[in-house]
Amino acid sequence: MKEISFDEIYEELFPAVYRFVCLRIPTPEVEDVTAEIMAKIWRSISSFEGRSTLKYWALRIAANYVADFYRSRKEISIIPLTEELQNAHSDRDYGDELSTVLSVSNTLAQLTEPQVAVIQLRLIEGFSSSETASILGTTQQAVDSLLYRAKKSFRTVYQAEMAGGEC
Amino acid sequence: MDKDKITAMWEEDGDLMRLNKFFGYVYQDENLKKRIKEKALAKISVPTSEMEEISQKIQAEQDTLNEKSEKIQLNKLKPLSLLKSINRKKGKSVLKMFSAAAVVVFAVYLGSILSNGTVPFTVGLGGSPKAASEQARNDVSYDTAGSADGFMSSVNSERSAIMAKEEFSPEDAPAPQEPTTFSQEEQGITEQQEKGSIEQKIIYTLEATLRVENVGQTVDLIEDKITSLGGYISESRKTDQDTEINAYMTVRIPVEHFENFKGDLSQYGIVSNQYLFTDDVSRQYFDVETRLRSWEAQEKRYLEILEKAATVEDILKIEDSLANVRREMESLKGQLKYWDNRVDYSEIRMNIYPQKSNLSVSDPWQPVSLESTFLAAKNAVIKSVSFIWNGANYIIVFVGYAIPVLFLLALGWLGYRTFRKSKSDG
Numbered sequence: 057m058k059e060i061s062f063d064e065i066y067e068e069l070f071p072a073v074y075r076f077v078c079l080r081i082p083t084p085e086v087e088d089v090t091a092e093i094m095a096k097i098w099r100s101i102s103s104f105e106g107r108s109t110l111k112y113w114a115l116r117i118a119a120n121y122v123a124d125f126y127r128s129r130k131e132i133s134i135i136p137l138t139e140e141l142q143n144a145h146s147d148r149d150y151g152d153e154l155s156t157v158l159s160v161s162n163t164l165a166q167l168t169e170p171q172v173a174v175i176q177l178r179l180i181e182g183f184s185s186s187e188t189a190s191i192l193g194t195t196q197q198a199v200d201s202l203l204y205r206a207k208k209s210f211r212t213v214y215q216a217e218m219a220g221g222e223c
Numbered sequence: 224m225d226k227d228k229i230t231a232m233w234e235e236d237g238d239l240m241r242l243n244k245f246f247g248y249v250y251q252d253e254n255l256k257k258r259i260k261e262k263a264l265a266k267i268s269v270p271t272s273e274m275e276e277i278s279q280k281i282q283a284e285q286d287t288l289n290e291k292s293e294k295i296q297l298n299k300l301k302p303l304s305l306l307k308s309i310n311r312k313k314g315k316s317v318l319k320m321f322s323a324a325a326v327v328v329f330a331v332y333l334g335s336i337l338s339n340g341t342v343p344f345t346v347g348l349g350g351s352p353k354a355a356s357e358q359a360r361n362d363v364s365y366d367t368a369g370s371a372d373g374f375m376s377s378v379n380s381e382r383s384a385i386m387a388k389e390e391f392s393p394e395d396a397p398a399p400q401e402p403t404t405f406s407q408e409e410q411g412i413t414e415q416q417e418k419g420s421i422e423q424k425i426i427y428t429l430e431a432t433l434r435v436e437n438v439g440q441t442v443d444l445i446e447d448k449i450t451s452l453g454g455y456i457s458e459s460r461k462t463d464q465d466t467e468i469n470a471y472m473t474v475r476i477p478v479e480h481f482e483n484f485k486g487d488l489s490q491y492g493i494v495s496n497q498y499l500f501t502d503d504v505s506r507q508y509f510d511v512e513t514r515l516r517s518w519e520a521q522e523k524r525y526l527e528i529l530e531k532a533a534t535v536e537d538i539l540k541i542e543d544s545l546a547n548v549r550r551e552m553e554s555l556k557g558q559l560k561y562w563d564n565r566v567d568y569s570e571i572r573m574n575i576y577p578q579k580s581n582l583s584v585s586d587p588w589q590p591v592s593l594e595s596t597f598l599a600a601k602n603a604v605i606k607s608v609s610f611i612w613n614g615a616n617y618i619i620v621f622v623g624y625a626i627p628v629l630f631l632l633a634l635g636w637l638g639y640r641t642f643r644k645s646k647s648d649g
Contacts, residue, residue, distance in 0.1 A: 062264070062267075066260055066263070070256055070259070070260075074256075074259070075246060087255070087258060087259050087262060088262065090259045090263075091259045091260075091262030091263040091265075091266060092263075092266060094259065094260070094263035095263045095264075095266035095267045096502075098263070098267055099267065099503075100500060100501065103498075103499045103500070103501065105497070105498075113498060116430070116498065116500075117500065120428070120500065127561075128558065128561055156241055156244050156245070157244060157245050159241075160241050160242060160244070160245035161245060164245070175242065176246070178229075178230075179230065179233060179239060179242055180242060180243065180246045186432075186574070189471075189574070190430065190432070190572075190574060193458075193471075193473070193572070194460075194471065195460060195462050195469060195471050195574075196469065197462050197464070197467075197469075200229065203229050204229060204232075207229070207232055207233055207238070210238055211236070211238065214238070214241075
């Protein structure tokens with residue numbers, strides 16, 4: 057096993073972890089939670105046996121932490137996904153892709169949370185069905201059917217968004 | 224393969240590209256990344272709980288300030304005007320970032336002087352995130368010539384250095400692979416608690432993927448084993464489709480049996496993946512306990528005051544405060560209970576899959592072991608029998624549909640014939 061420094065771990069894993077966290081944790085706490093997860097990852101690095109990708113292992117930790125985060129909170133404040141996505145976007149430079157980004161944002165906000173999670177993990181982070189299933193704590197079949205249903209819903213909602221859209 | 228089919232679906236009408244665009248924008252801010260990195264480093268080097276509170280408070284205030292100033296209601300604005308306002312804010316946010324950082328540094332400096340009265344401490348603290356990363360860099364050389372052992376020992380030494388800062392007693396040497404020794408240590412430690420060392424509270428979680436011959440049987444075996452060890456099944460899911468059976472189980476067992484069970488997993492089949500997570504909540508647990516104690520003391524004092532209270536107004540005020548104190552205590556106790564449960568019962572999550580050599584009829588014929596051949600033959604027989612049986616059922620049902628119609632037709636034809644006959648007769 058080659059040596060890794062905290063910097064390297066951070067560089068490699070930060071994007072995926074942050075993407076995962078910022079869609080699931082209320083905005084004021086995203087930073088702390090991400091930092092906490094990165095710290096946790098570093099602290100547990102010695103128990104990583106290299107039998108999977110680092111990214112998968114790290115997201116496992118992130119998913120655990122997020123699940124705990126909500127479990128140990130008495131008030132389960134369900135933050136609507138739209139608000140999260142919009143807050144994450146408030147000061148970005150979009151160029152001319154704004155309409156796409158907004159449409160996707162609004163579309164995702166109308167899908168269920170498991171569907172969004174599967175979309176994110178399978179398509180964006182590139183995990184396999186079984187890895188995604190492990191991360192989310194479900195079965196491979198469930199992941200596949202979720203992705204399929206998500207595709208259908210995404211199409212329908214997105215077309216509605218474009219039709220209703222910004223004119 | 225299903226994976227490619229489904230992904231291809233997403234690519235077809237450009238949705239995948241759109242998703243990638245969206246997620247590309249989810250994080251773009253370098254400053255944010257650096258901020259979080261610093262926070263993470265700070266957490267790793269474990270500042271005293273006082274400094275933690277202060278820096279947390281500062282961050283909370285920072286965040287609410289930032290949120291208020293930078294929130295834009297995307298729903299209400301049209302895209303064009305949104306772009307305009309975004310461009311305007313860009314310059315301002317950079318300034319804000321700087322001033323925020325300056326405020327944080329100043330506050331930390333002030334706070335440390337107030338609480339400790341010594342300058343060297345501030346220097347140490349201000350440098351500590353950097354110092355930690357420096358140390359990490361020193362301990363783990365970039366030189367690839369270093370051995371894996373070197374890495375492990377340097378990480379462990381960093382760990383034990385951190386442990387030393389927290390005044391752990393010597394017996395608590397970090398060894399996440401041996402919970403059995405810990406439970407004995409824990410009892411010894413409770414007595415030591417008075418002396419100021421922190422009790423160990425570690426949550427163990429294991430995740431494993433098993434490839435077994437018989438999924439159903441393995442699930443039952445594991446269930447029995449768990450129950451016999453005094454644990455319980457937290458979640459158990461089995462999917463049984465024609466060609467695929469898998470199971471997913473989450474179990475909780477007493478922490479003292481965790482290590483053994485983990486070692487025994489290979490008796491059920493091939494352990495193809497295994498992840499061990501340890502979560503050390505000792506500090507948080509200790510903090511919450513301390514807070515609980517101070518609330519308890521507060522409660523006592525209120526009760527004493529209540530004794531001496533004269534007017535009804537006073538009594539009501541005190542009872543109000545008491546209720547508040549008790550609410551806090553309940554919440555903290557709940558937190559401790561939650562942690563106790565997770566520490567006392569380790570969690571093991573298992574994905575159980577059949578071994579790939581299970582032949583089904585749809586697979587091409589390959590030279591395999593006799594057992595699999597027999598299984599496949601059995602499956603084939605069952606399949607054709609069920610097919611024939613289904614076919615027979617369908618025929619019967621069809622006949623059932625047809626009979627009334629045929630009957631009517633027959634009647635009609637007979638009637639027609641007799642009608643014809645009577646015509647030709649008459």
